[in-house]
Amino acid sequence: MQVSATLSPPMSPGDRRPARLSRVGVVALVLLTALFSIGVLALMLGITAVSAEEVLRIVFTDGGERVPRIVIWEVRLPRFLLGALAGAALAVAGAMLQDALNNELAEPGLLGVSTGASLIVAVVVIFNIAVPFGMLPVLALIGGLAVGGVILLATRITRDPVRMILIGAALGALFSALITAVIVLGSPDEIRVLYSYLVGSLIGRDWDDVRLALPWIAAALPIALCFGRPLNLLQLGDDMAEGLGLPVFRTRTLIFTVAIALQAAVVAVAGPIGFIALLAPHMVRGLLATTDARQVLPISALVGAVLLTSADLLARELFSPAELPVGLITIGIGSPIALFLLRRLFIRRTA
Amino acid sequence: MATFDTVHESANIIPDVRPFAVRRFPLFLALSLGVIALLIVLHIAVGTLDFSPVQIVKALVDQAEDPLHRQVVWGLRLPRALVAIVAGAMLGLAGAILQTVTRNPLAEPGLMGVSSGGVLAIVIYIVFGAGVSADSGLILPLVGLIGGMTAATLTYLLSYSNGTDPIRLVLTGVLVAGMCSAFTSLLLLWADDYQVQRIIRWTVGSTSGRVWVHWETLYPIALIAIPIGLVSAGLANVLQLGDSVARGIGQRVELARLFLLFAASLLTAGAVAVVGAVGFIGLIGPHMARRIVGGDVRRLFPMSVILTAALLIGSDILARTLTIGWIGIITGLDIPDTAGLPVGAVTALLGAPFFLVLLLRRKHAL
Numbered sequence: 213m214q215v216s217a218t219l220s221p222p223m224s225p226g227d228r229r230p231a232r233l234s235r236v237g238v239v240a241l242v243l244l245t246a247l248f249s250i251g252v253l254a255l256m257l258g259i260t261a262v263s264a265e266e267v268l269r270i271v272f273t274d275g276g277e278r279v280p281r282i283v284i285w286e287v288r289l290p291r292f293l294l295g296a297l298a299g300a301a302l303a304v305a306g307a308m309l310q311d312a313l314n315n316e317l318a319e320p321g322l323l324g325v326s327t328g329a330s331l332i333v334a335v336v337v338i339f340n341i342a343v344p345f346g347m348l349p350v351l352a353l354i355g356g357l358a359v360g361g362v363i364l365l366a367t368r369i370t371r372d373p374v375r376m377i378l379i380g381a382a383l384g385a386l387f388s389a390l391i392t393a394v395i396v397l398g399s400p401d402e403i404r405v406l407y408s409y410l411v412g413s414l415i416g417r418d419w420d421d422v423r424l425a426l427p428w429i430a431a432a433l434p435i436a437l438c439f440g441r442p443l444n445l446l447q448l449g450d451d452m453a454e455g456l457g458l459p460v461f462r463t464r465t466l467i468f469t470v471a472i473a474l475q476a477a478v479v480a481v482a483g484p485i486g487f488i489a490l491l492a493p494h495m496v497r498g499l500l501a502t503t504d505a506r507q508v509l510p511i512s513a514l515v516g517a518v519l520l521t522s523a524d525l526l527a528r529e530l531f532s533p534a535e536l537p538v539g540l541i542t543i544g545i546g547s548p549i550a551l552f553l554l555r556r557l558f559i560r561r562t563a
Numbered sequence: 564m565a566t567f568d569t570v571h572e573s574a575n576i577i578p579d580v581r582p583f584a585v586r587r588f589p590l591f592l593a594l595s596l597g598v599i600a601l602l603i604v605l606h607i608a609v610g611t612l613d614f615s616p617v618q619i620v621k622a623l624v625d626q627a628e629d630p631l632h633r634q635v636v637w638g639l640r641l642p643r644a645l646v647a648i649v650a651g652a653m654l655g656l657a658g659a660i661l662q663t664v665t666r667n668p669l670a671e672p673g674l675m676g677v678s679s680g681g682v683l684a685i686v687i688y689i690v691f692g693a694g695v696s697a698d699s700g701l702i703l704p705l706v707g708l709i710g711g712m713t714a715a716t717l718t719y720l721l722s723y724s725n726g727t728d729p730i731r732l733v734l735t736g737v738l739v740a741g742m743c744s745a746f747t748s749l750l751l752l753w754a755d756d757y758q759v760q761r762i763i764r765w766t767v768g769s770t771s772g773r774v775w776v777h778w779e780t781l782y783p784i785a786l787i788a789i790p791i792g793l794v795s796a797g798l799a800n801v802l803q804l805g806d807s808v809a810r811g812i813g814q815r816v817e818l819a820r821l822f823l824l825f826a827a828s829l830l831t832a833g834a835v836a837v838v839g840a841v842g843f844i845g846l847i848g849p850h851m852a853r854r855i856v857g858g859d860v861r862r863l864f865p866m867s868v869i870l871t872a873a874l875l876i877g878s879d880i881l882a883r884t885l886t887i888g889w890i891g892i893i894t895g896l897d898i899p900d901t902a903g904l905p906v907g908a909v910t911a912l913l914g915a916p917f918f919l920v921l922l923l924r925r926k927h928a929l
Contacts, residue, residue: 362923369923375730378669378733379669385671386914392767393767393909393911393912395767396767396908400755403751407748411748486745551738554735554738
């Protein structure tokens with residue numbers, strides 16, 4: 213991780229930087245270990261239980277028995293990898309949106325962005341539109357960007373974070389109404405699949421889905437990590453950022469595009485999984501005791517991956533052999549926390 | 564109506580520049596009621612069997628030449644038209660109340676999670692309620708009503724801390740609604756094909772197949788809730804001024820708000836319980852009403868009732884006459900030739916553009 217000395221992070225005195233750097237290192241190490249252990253667990257558990265050593269042997273060597281090998285390589289490993297990728301992408305997208313709008317409740321779900329992306333996917337599925345599989349993220353991106361554009365226009369109307377979320381929520385309601393209007397035309401099977409998809413699910417995802425999402429996330433994630441400095445400036449507020457020489461509206465548009473691209477890749481393969489984007493950045497800011505986006509962004513990616521993979525593990529094992537869509541777990545855990553954040557935001561607003 | 568009289572007197576001295584709808588509000592209201600009556604006739608007239616207006620009137624007064632006419636008009640079409648009118652009226656009033664109470668022009672009846680809660684309860688009953696097939700006409704609305712009111716209570720309690728803040732209420736409602744719809748999706752995994760078809764009609768909102776049974780469960784709620792809502796206009800007018808002003812005038816703000824929210828939730832839950840979560844109608848109706856008669860709640864509430872009722876029955880006429888198979892033929896998409904849209908889909912499709920324009924134009928109000 214590179215921390216340049218051009219701008220000290222807001223609210224943190226410069227002399228504490230060495231300590232903070234090592235703190236970031238420790239946190240990153242802990243998170244990587246956690247991710248690795250969850251990975252091993254995710255590969256072990258299931259109807260065909262595999263021991264830990266066996267898992268390591270199968271993944272890292274050519275050894276192991278045939279059946280566990282197939283189960284792990286063809287079913288569990290791609291799903292775990294996709295979960296980690298999606299979690300990282302969501303968390304970084306959330307961190308970017310929160311800083312860019314200066315709004316701690318900003319989240320693709322609450323802003324209606326992921327609903328916009330899902331609408332396109334729903335239309336494609338219900339009307340059996342023949343699009344190449346690889347185009348799905350592009351289409352989701354268009355839907356997400358449409359909503360993002362409206363939100364961007366709304367930033368010119370109001371700067372109040374709460375009003376912004378109200379607009380996002382209304383947009384979300386609009387698009388879910390449209391989604392239902394489209395879904396009605398489907399067959400019962402399509403309806404069932406779409407509804408499970410609309411909660412956000414990793415059930416049955418395989419290497420094809422990884423291949424679909426990977427290029428997008430691999431391209432957008434590094435770009436996203438480069439936005440640390442402008443995000444730090446935006447945290448200071450529009451006027452201050454403008455005064456410091458940042459073209460605010462243009463930068464915000466760019467940040468929106470990258471964040472929505474990350475989100476759209478996830479929506480295309482796993483549906484609009486909620487609240488990871490909201491929670492991960494908040495946890496990171498707490499863990500690191502800083503709001504410096506240059507540190508928050510990469511650590512958010514790790515936390516997001518840990519959160520989503522463990523939620524998916526829970527979704528798989530809670531009512532095993534029946535599997536839940538992982539979105540249900542994240543909504544169940546995320547909503548109360550969002551409620552808490554909301555309360556805090558209001559206390560701060562009135563103070 | 565004293566205010567209206569004083570207005571007429573002063574009009575002799577200073578020319579009254581207010582729009583016609585405000586100056587002659589009672590007359591305007593009567594005219595709108597006439598439009599509704601026309602819409603009802605039109606609603607009954609269209610369908611697989613087309614009737615002439617004369618035939619409809621004859622059938623209604625029991626003078627039909629063909630007994631089949633009477634059966635179709637009385638047994639199928641009239642109750643559906645009445646259900647659409649009353650459900651629209653309830654949603655419109657609920658929307659008007661909520662927009663006033665929360666001072667948020669984007670508020671809609673589903674705001675406190677009422678619609679999603681009602682739908683969730685109905686879906687639970689459809690999936691797990693044993694042997695629900697024929698006699699669900701009476702039970703389902705009750706279940707939906709309870710579900711909707713439970714969700715509203717939950718939202719209110721969760722957003723309460725030293726009183727409620729309207730905006731916090733809205734956002735809490737968004738979260739509660741999100742959870743309810745997530746669980747609805749989960750339940751779909753357990754539903755069989757037939758149940759899925761039924762459930763989806765509730766989640767989108769539909770008036771098809773609504774007959775006298777449904778009317779009988781709808782009108783008692785409407786009879787209680789609509790007067791409550793209309794009577795509370797005075798409370799809402801004061802509340803609209805802002806909490807501190809209202810408190811200064813001597814209103815017990817928290818109590819007034821609770822009362823209004825209760826009325827709105829009851830109206831929404833009642834309507835959703837019978838026609839499902841019809842979207843946007845309750846947002847657009849009150850908006851258009853405000854455009855026409857202004858922000859004074861004593862005019863706004865009745866106008867919202869009538870206008871939204873007209874919108875819903877109008878959308879239902881569209882839903883019954885539009886088949887969208889031609890879209891499939893033109894574009895080559897996979898749309899069944901006979902596909903009709905449920906009314907909720909029509910309101911969503913019509914409401915969406917309207918809403919976007921609204922959102923981007925109303926700068927000061929946001």
